[in-house]
Amino acid sequence: MHPAAKRLHDHEVSGDETNIEYGASEFGGFGQYFRNKQIKLDTQLREANQCRSQIFKDCHIYLNGRTEPSHTILKGLIVSNGGSICAFLGGKTYATHIVAEHLTKRKNNQFANYKVVKPAWVVNCVNQGKLLDWTNYRAIESSLPTLDPKETQEQIILEEREKVNCLAPDYISSYYARSRLHFLSTKKAELRSKCQQLAGQLPVAERPSPRTILHIDFDSFFVAVALKDKPDLKDQPICVSWGGPSSDIASCNYKAREFGVQNGMWVSRALQLCPKLVCLSYNFDEYTRCSDVLYQEIVDLRPDYVTAVSVDEALVDVTSLCSKTDASQLAQELRSRIKAKTGIEASVGVAPNIFLAKMALRLAKPAGVVCLTQSSAPQRLANCSVRDLPGIGYHIAAKLADLGVTNYSHLKRVTENTLKNQLGNAVGTKLVDYLNCQDSDDISLMDQVQKSVGVELCWGVRLLNDNEVAQFTSNLTEELWSRVQSLYPETLTIKFYRRAADAPFVTPKYMGCGRCDVTSKTRRVVGLDLEGLKTLVIQCVQSFACPPMDMRGLGLQLRLMDTTTPTHHAIKFPQLETASRSTSPNKPKIQLPPSRRRGPTTLSQFVNQPDKVEVDMEVFDNLPSQIKREIMAHEDEFLVKVPSSRSRSEPAAVTTYEPVSFRGVTSEAGLRQVLRDWMRSAESPHYEDVCEFRDFVDYLFDSDWNWTKAISLVNYLNHCSLNLSQDWQYLAKVMQERVAQKILPIN
DNA sequence: GATGTGTGGTAG
DNA sequence: ATCGCTACCACACATC
Known part of the structure; x- marks a missing residue:
C-alpha cells in the first residue's frame, strides 16, 4: 500500500476525531481515550515527517456528494498537505470547508454558513502550493450566499418542524x-x-454488623425483554x-459487545463495527412488568432492607435471612424464581458491602451468582x-489514566x-x-427524602422567535408543575442549552x-403559583439573551424545602433610618380575608388565589397530601355552602374550629400567644387563618411604625414551625418571603 | 466560616 | 430520521 494511502486508511479505521460529539467519545469507553490520544500522535507524526506541505493546516474538510476528482484522490491531497477530513458534518470540531460539485436546494440552505467550494479549489491549492482564496471557488451560486443567514436558519427550522414540532400541545x-x-x-x-414506604425496613442501628448485601439486576435488560418473543434471534x-x-x-x-458495540453508541457507528447487528424496539410496558416481578420477589424474601437502584436493579440487605440460609443459595433461588416468572436471566452479586456487591454482580454476569468477601x-x-x-x-x-492507573490493582x-x-x-x-474493599455507604442511607x-x-427544540421561546418555556414549566404534587419548592434552577x-x-x-x-x-420561588412561576421562568430564560433559533434545550429544577436540617434563618432587621423610607410611595393595599367560613387549609390557595372560595380541581390535585386529606374530611361542607352550619351546634366530640384573630392584640407577647395557640390548634393551618395572618402582617408592616413587630412575628412563626408539619414550615417560608419582598426596596 | 450559586460528574 | 432524563453529589468560588 502506498504510504499516503496507508495513512489515509489508518486515519479512517482509527476513528475520526471530528466525529466526536455529545460525549460520543464515551462510547469507546476507556479504550477510546487512548485511541483519541493515538490519533493526536499520528497527526503530529504526519505533520513532522511525512507531509508534503501544510497548505491545509487547520482545515477540516467535508466532502459532499459526487466529486471530480474522486473522494479518494481529494482526501489524499488534503491529508498529505496537512488538512483533515470531516467524516460527518457537525460534531465537536466543525468543518471549515465543504467540497462539493453540485448541491441540492436543501443543502444550499443547510450549508449556507460554511465555506462551500468546488473540488478545483483543492487541486489548485496543491498545484500552486498555497491556500487560495476560497471565494473564487464558491460552489453556491452568487445569488444564494447573499441570503440572510437568519432567513436560511428560519427555513431550516420550518422544514424541521414539519417533522418534529416542539410547540405541539402534546x-x-x-x-x-x-x-x-x-x-x-x-x-x-x-x-x-415505594421502597422507602416498605413496612418492616430495619433501621440502621438494629441491623447486625457484618452485613450481607445482594446486588441484583437483569442481564442486558431491554434486549432480554425484546428477545422474549424472538427466541430464534438469541445468538445474534x-x-x-x-x-x-x-x-x-x-x-x-x-454477542454485540464482542464487536465493540456499546450502550449509548449511535446505531450508525455500531453498524460499522457489526454490520449484522439487529435492532429491536423498546417495550416500556413489559419493562415495568418485569420490574414489578423482580421487586415483588425481593420483597417476598422479607429482607432487612431494599433500595431501588434502577428499574431492573436493586440492593437488598439480607443479613438476617442469611443467619439461616446460605447467601449464595438464597441468591440462586431468587434468580430462578425471577427467571421462571419473567423469562429473563438475572445475576446476583453477594458481598458484605455495597461496593463489593456491585463488583460481584459484574463478575456474576451473565446469568450467575458471585460472592465476594473482604479477603477474596x-x-x-x-x-x-x-x-x-x-x-x-469516563x-x-x-x-x-494520566496517573498511570487503568485497573483496580494499579x-x-x-x-x-x-x-x-x-x-x-x-x-x-x-x-x-x-x-x-471498604464502603462507607449504607444501603438504608442511600434513599433520603427527595431534595429536588x-x-x-x-x-x-427548534424555535423561531421570543414568542415561541416563551410558549415552549411555559409548556415545560407546566410539565414541571404537574410533578410538584405535594412538595414544597424553594428555589428554581434554570439550565439553558x-x-x-x-x-x-x-x-x-x-x-x-x-x-x-x-x-x-x-431563583427563589417560595410562594409562587403556576402563573408566577411561568413568568419567572420566561423572564429568566430571556435573561440568557440567546437568539431564539440557537436555543437547543431547557432544564428546570426545583430544590425542595429541607425540613431535616433546618436553617434557623431569620429576617434581618433593616437599619432604622433607611427603614423609615419604606413608608411606601406605593403602599400595597391590604386585602381583606374572604368571608369567614369553615374550610380546609389551602396553603396553595393562599398562594394561588387568595380570594377564591371554590376548590378548583386542578389546584386540589396539586395540594400537599395533608391538605388533601383535610379537604376530603370536610368535603360536605365544601361542596355545599352552608353559612348556617356555623350556628348549628356541633356534636361535643368534634373539636370546633375557632378562627384566629390578631386584631386588637398589641403586645408582642400577646401576639406570640395567639400564634402559639393557633399552631397548637391544628396540624396544618386553615386557609382563613392564613389569610388573616397574612393581612395582619401586611397591616403591621404597612402601618409604618410596627414593621419591626411584623418581622419579629414572622421570625417567631418560623422558629416555632421547625417542630411542626411541613405545611406550617412552608407558611413560615411564604411569610418570610413576603416580608423580605417588603424589605427589599430598602437595601 | 457558614451559606448560596454555578458548574461538572455519574448512573441507569 | 428521532425521542440526548434526572436526582444527587462534589467542588470552586463569591458573599458577607
Whole structure:
C-alpha cells in the first residue's frame, strides 16, 4: 500500500476525531481515550515527517456528494498537505470547508454558513502550493450566499418542524413517552419512594454488623425483554434502539459487545463495527412488568432492607435471612424464581458491602451468582478496569489514566494524597476505600427524602422567535408543575442549552441539541403559583439573551424545602433610618380575608388565589397530601355552602374550629400567644387563618411604625414551625418571603 | 466560616 | 430520521 494511502486508511479505521460529539467519545469507553490520544500522535507524526506541505493546516474538510476528482484522490491531497477530513458534518470540531460539485436546494440552505467550494479549489491549492482564496471557488451560486443567514436558519427550522414540532400541545408528553432516559429516571424515583414506604425496613442501628448485601439486576435488560418473543434471534448480535442511524443504542447483548458495540453508541457507528447487528424496539410496558416481578420477589424474601437502584436493579440487605440460609443459595433461588416468572436471566452479586456487591454482580454476569468477601476480593478484582468502579466514569477514568492507573490493582501505586489532589477529596477517599474493599455507604442511607424535582428537554427544540421561546418555556414549566404534587419548592434552577458558537446549525443527531453551551441560574420561588412561576421562568430564560433559533434545550429544577436540617434563618432587621423610607410611595393595599367560613387549609390557595372560595380541581390535585386529606374530611361542607352550619351546634366530640384573630392584640407577647395557640390548634393551618395572618402582617408592616413587630412575628412563626408539619414550615417560608419582598426596596 | 450559586460528574 | 432524563453529589468560588 502506498504510504499516503496507508495513512489515509489508518486515519479512517482509527476513528475520526471530528466525529466526536455529545460525549460520543464515551462510547469507546476507556479504550477510546487512548485511541483519541493515538490519533493526536499520528497527526503530529504526519505533520513532522511525512507531509508534503501544510497548505491545509487547520482545515477540516467535508466532502459532499459526487466529486471530480474522486473522494479518494481529494482526501489524499488534503491529508498529505496537512488538512483533515470531516467524516460527518457537525460534531465537536466543525468543518471549515465543504467540497462539493453540485448541491441540492436543501443543502444550499443547510450549508449556507460554511465555506462551500468546488473540488478545483483543492487541486489548485496543491498545484500552486498555497491556500487560495476560497471565494473564487464558491460552489453556491452568487445569488444564494447573499441570503440572510437568519432567513436560511428560519427555513431550516420550518422544514424541521414539519417533522418534529416542539410547540405541539402534546409534544412534551409524547416525547417523554418514548424517551428511555425519562423512563429510567422516573421509574427509579417511583421505585425509590415505594421502597422507602416498605413496612418492616430495619433501621440502621438494629441491623447486625457484618452485613450481607445482594446486588441484583437483569442481564442486558431491554434486549432480554425484546428477545422474549424472538427466541430464534438469541445468538445474534442484538441492540434496542429506535432504529435510525443517529439513534442511541439503549442496550445491547453480549454477542454485540464482542464487536465493540456499546450502550449509548449511535446505531450508525455500531453498524460499522457489526454490520449484522439487529435492532429491536423498546417495550416500556413489559419493562415495568418485569420490574414489578423482580421487586415483588425481593420483597417476598422479607429482607432487612431494599433500595431501588434502577428499574431492573436493586440492593437488598439480607443479613438476617442469611443467619439461616446460605447467601449464595438464597441468591440462586431468587434468580430462578425471577427467571421462571419473567423469562429473563438475572445475576446476583453477594458481598458484605455495597461496593463489593456491585463488583460481584459484574463478575456474576451473565446469568450467575458471585460472592465476594473482604479477603477474596482483591485478587478477583485486580484486573478490573477502574472504569467499572462505582462512581468512576469516563472523565475520572481518563484522569486516572494520566496517573498511570487503568485497573483496580494499579490504585495502590498512587498515594492517597495524589488521588485527592488530582481527583478531589471525595473521589480520592472513595478510591482508597475501594482499594481496602471498604464502603462507607449504607444501603438504608442511600434513599433520603427527595431534595429536588426537575424536568429537562433537549431534543427537537427548534424555535423561531421570543414568542415561541416563551410558549415552549411555559409548556415545560407546566410539565414541571404537574410533578410538584405535594412538595414544597424553594428555589428554581434554570439550565439553558444554547448552540455553541462554532457548532453547526443543523445538528449531527437528527433533531438533537448538538454541542451546546450550558448555563444556569437560580431563583427563589417560595410562594409562587403556576402563573408566577411561568413568568419567572420566561423572564429568566430571556435573561440568557440567546437568539431564539440557537436555543437547543431547557432544564428546570426545583430544590425542595429541607425540613431535616433546618436553617434557623431569620429576617434581618433593616437599619432604622433607611427603614423609615419604606413608608411606601406605593403602599400595597391590604386585602381583606374572604368571608369567614369553615374550610380546609389551602396553603396553595393562599398562594394561588387568595380570594377564591371554590376548590378548583386542578389546584386540589396539586395540594400537599395533608391538605388533601383535610379537604376530603370536610368535603360536605365544601361542596355545599352552608353559612348556617356555623350556628348549628356541633356534636361535643368534634373539636370546633375557632378562627384566629390578631386584631386588637398589641403586645408582642400577646401576639406570640395567639400564634402559639393557633399552631397548637391544628396540624396544618386553615386557609382563613392564613389569610388573616397574612393581612395582619401586611397591616403591621404597612402601618409604618410596627414593621419591626411584623418581622419579629414572622421570625417567631418560623422558629416555632421547625417542630411542626411541613405545611406550617412552608407558611413560615411564604411569610418570610413576603416580608423580605417588603424589605427589599430598602437595601 | 457558614451559606448560596454555578458548574461538572455519574448512573441507569 | 428521532425521542440526548434526572436526582444527587462534589467542588470552586463569591458573599458577607
